[in-house]
Amino acid sequence: MYVAFKEIRRSLGRFTLLSLAVALLVILLLFFQAVAGTLTSGLTGGLESSSADVLVYDVRARLNPANSLIPAPVITQVSESPDVAAVSPIGLSVFTGTTDGDEIDVQLVGGDPTGPSVPAEIADGRLPQGPGEGLFSGSGFDNPIEIGQTVSVEGIDFEVVGTADDAAFNLLPTLYVTFEDFTSASQNRAGIPIEVAPSLLGVIVVDGADPAEVAEQLTQSIVGIEALERPAAVDALPGVGQITQSFNILYVLLYIVVAIVTGVFFLILTVQKQDALVLLRAIGTGSRDVVTSVLIQVLVVVGAGAVIGTVVTAGLLQLTRDVFGASLDSTTTTLSVAAIVVLGLLASVGAVRRVLAIDPMQATRSGAI
Amino acid sequence: MPALEMSQVRKVYGADDQQVVALNDVDLTVDDDEMLILVGPSGSGKTTLLTVAGALLRPTSGSVKVGGVEITDLDDKEAARFRRDQVGFVFQSVNLVPFLTARENLLVVRQFGGSKIDGAAKKRADQLLDELGLGGRGDNLPSQLSGGQKQRVAIGRALMNEPPLVLVDEPTSALDSELGKQVMDLLRSEIKGRGVAAIIVTHDDRVLGYGDRQVQMVDGVLSSAAPATATTT
Ligand SMILES: Nc1ncnc2c1ncn2[C@@H]1O[C@H](COP(=O)(O)OP(=O)(O)O)[C@@H](O)[C@H]1O
Ligand SMILES: [Mg+2]
Numbered sequence: 069m070y071v072a073f074k075e076i077r078r079s080l081g082r083f084t085l086l087s088l089a090v091a092l093l094v095i096l097l098l099f100f101q102a103v104a105g106t107l108t109s110g111l112t113g114g115l116e117s118s119s120a121d122v123l124v125y126d127v128r129a130r131l132n133p134a135n136s137l138i139p140a141p142v143i144t145q146v147s148e149s150p151d152v153a154a155v156s157p158i159g160l161s162v163f164t165g166t167t168d169g170d171e172i173d174v175q176l177v178g179g180d181p182t183g184p185s186v187p188a189e190i191a192d193g194r195l196p197q198g199p200g201e202g203l204f205s206g207s208g209f210d211n212p213i214e215i216g217q218t219v220s221v222e223g224i225d226f227e228v229v230g231t232a233d234d235a236a237f238n239l240l241p242t243l244y245v246t247f248e249d250f251t252s253a254s255q256n257r258a259g260i261p262i263e264v265a266p267s268l269l270g271v272i273v274v275d276g277a278d279p280a281e282v283a284e285q286l287t288q289s290i291v292g293i294e295a296l297e298r299p300a301a302v303d304a305l306p307g308v309g310q311i312t313q314s315f316n317i318l319y320v321l322l323y324i325v326v327a328i329v330t331g332v333f334f335l336i337l338t339v340q341k342q343d344a345l346v347l348l349r350a351i352g353t354g355s356r357d358v359v360t361s362v363l364i365q366v367l368v369v370v371g372a373g374a375v376i377g378t379v380v381t382a383g384l385l386q387l388t389r390d391v392f393g394a395s396l397d398s399t400t401t402t403l404s405v406a407a408i409v410v411l412g413l414l415a416s417v418g419a420v421r422r423v424l425a426i427d428p429m430q431a432t433r434s435g436a437i
Numbered sequence: 438m439p440a441l442e443m444s445q446v447r448k449v450y451g452a453d454d455q456q457v458v459a460l461n462d463v464d465l466t467v468d469d470d471e472m473l474i475l476v477g478p479s480g481s482g483k484t485t486l487l488t489v490a491g492a493l494l495r496p497t498s499g500s501v502k503v504g505g506v507e508i509t510d511l512d513d514k515e516a517a518r519f520r521r522d523q524v525g526f527v528f529q530s531v532n533l534v535p536f537l538t539a540r541e542n543l544l545v546v547r548q549f550g551g552s553k554i555d556g557a558a559k560k561r562a563d564q565l566l567d568e569l570g571l572g573g574r575g576d577n578l579p580s581q582l583s584g585g586q587k588q589r590v591a592i593g594r595a596l597m598n599e600p601p602l603v604l605v606d607e608p609t610s611a612l613d614s615e616l617g618k619q620v621m622d623l624l625r626s627e628i629k630g631r632g633v634a635a636i637i638v639t640h641d642d643r644v645l646g647y648g649d650r651q652v653q654m655v656d657g658v659l660s661s662a663a664p665a666t667a668t669t670t
Contacts, residue, residue, distance in 0.1 A: 070541075070544075070545065070548040070554065071534070071537070071545060074536060074537055074541060075536045078536040078578070079536060341536070343530075343531040343535075344531070344534040344535060344536070346531070347528070347531050347532065347533075347534060348534065348545070348549075349517070350493060350526060350528070351521065351526055351546055351594070352517050352518065352519075352520035352521025352524075352546065353517065353521070353549040354514060354517045354518070355513070355517070428493055428517075428520075429488060429493050429494050431493070431526070431528050431530070431531065432484050432487070432488050432493065432528060432529065432530075432606065433530060
């Protein structure tokens with residue numbers, strides 16, 4: 069302890085440098101995680117936050133909501149199936165809308181606002197109750213639309229009456245509206261009164277029923293559909309896997325850099341103070357005490373770097389809140405910081421092995437004081 | 438009880454035809470308040486003898502007792518504790534931790550092995566530094582001290598834990614004659630003043646007059662009580 073902290077104090081510069089290097093890597097890691105989180109939740113939020121237990125797709129859509137269209141008879145068939153408590157159509161389509169004079173892309177979600185088509189939880193305001201009302205949810209990448217604001221889509225004015233967090237589809241500003249309004253918007257765009265079919269069906273199962281079993285049973289019994297429980301539907305969304313995988317590669321690279329930087333630093337440090345360590349061993353310091361002092365330094369330096377990195381990232385995300393609405397997830401952050409500290413300790417194995425290999429006898433070999 | 442009893446101690450380095458017999462069945466007894474001067478040419482085995490007496494090195498055969506306790510069969514951990522509590526070393530080469538001040542170099546011995554640096558330890562360190570003429574130098578790093586001052590700090594470090602046996606290897610080899618004399622005066626007064634046992638290894642003629650007794654080593658063999666004037670390297 070004593071020696072570990074005294075050394076840090078005497079060589080504050082180099083220890084600070086390592087701490088800052090670790091902090092920088094932590095900033096990158098946490099920032100990537102925030103971006104990845106915002107990206108994936110912008111893609112998956114809509115399904116992930118849905119009040120539906122089971123989602124029903126057209127089997128030919130291969131679980132891509134954008135390709136799925138449910139024929140009208142299926143709605144009745146699903147609602148009459150065992151263990152199904154409620155069904156709502158979910159119409160999904162991207163429109164050009166205007167708000168405050170600006171043109172924006174709007175993801176419309178049409179459904180039964182009292183049924184399993186809307187987010188399970190709303191953040192503010194209320195659900196739409198009739199025509200001309202919408203519930204808004206944005207992704208972290210666009211400007212939020214507030215309650216009371218109006219969004220016009222294909223000649224229909226939607227007043228935002230409530231907001232939900234992390235319930236966007238396709239990384240777009242998302243407006244949950246009634247299925248009737250969704251139909252009107254689609255027909256207005258087509259210019260003729262086409263038949264508008266929902267993309268998906270949301271299903272709530274009866275109390276006590278297992279959503280996975282109900283989904284399995286629906287898939288078996290109704291021709292032309294594929295039903296999945298919600299978590300499975302989220303995982304099957306196109307793009308999510310690719311994003312997660314790309315970012316995982318970045319994380320692994322960062323972890324490797326942290327390990328190399330820490331490992332090499334402490335190895336060099338140990339080699340440089342070899343004489344001092346030999347002396348300490350020769351005058352009666354146990355090898356455990358010497359190893360402990362190396363590990364304490366790793367903990368202090370990497371720990372300080374991790375804390376600095378976390379604080380700076382939190383601050384940066386707070387500052388850029390308007391541009392990029394992401395924040396740190398406390399579980400992910402804690403796990404990442406813990407992983408980096410553990411990795412630092414593991415990486416110092418080279419230094420520790422060197423310390424353990426010291427023969428105190430070397431202290432008697434010549435050289436000048 | 439003698440401070441150190443070595444009997445039939447043999448140390449052989451290397452194997453087969455590369456063998457070097459550094460200690461050749463050495464018998465040596467040092468009384469508990471005796472200051473012994475060990476002289477001999479370079480390569481004669483002096484440092485090896487100190488190393489074996491201080492539990493840094495196990496002899497090939499023979500018995501080494503310090504304070505009546507056999508130390509040749511200590512394991513690494515016990516040997517480290519023994520060195521910390523029973524022996525004060527002044528090495529020929531590196532003696533100070535470069536990133537610790539003079540005072541901290543004295544205190545560091547106290548810290549390991551679960552002990553604490555308490556007020557008494559600090560007082561003792563300051564007192565030792567004072568005695569060694571380093572009163573104002575406690576906060577200096579080794580790089581800010583001269584060779585003679587560093588050697589004195591090393592002596593203080595060796596005495597810090599009040600060991601019954603002090604082992605000093607070539608204390609004057611890196612110092613000019615004036616400084617060498619100062620350091621030897623100090624060593625003598627510190628060691629005799631405490632009534633502890635010490636072995637001072639040297640091949641420096643100027644040191645010869647300082648001990649209670651003098652033995653000579655040649656090629657790993659001790660010859661007792663060579664006359665002070667006749668011994669050179
Ligand atoms: N670690 C070692 N391995 C092999 N030979 C050694 C080792 N240490 C010392 N020796 C040899 O043992 C002999 C005695 O060395 P040493 O005890 O250092 O003598 P001194 O201190 O009197 O100069 C020398 O011949 C030296 O080369
Ligand atoms: Mg020697």
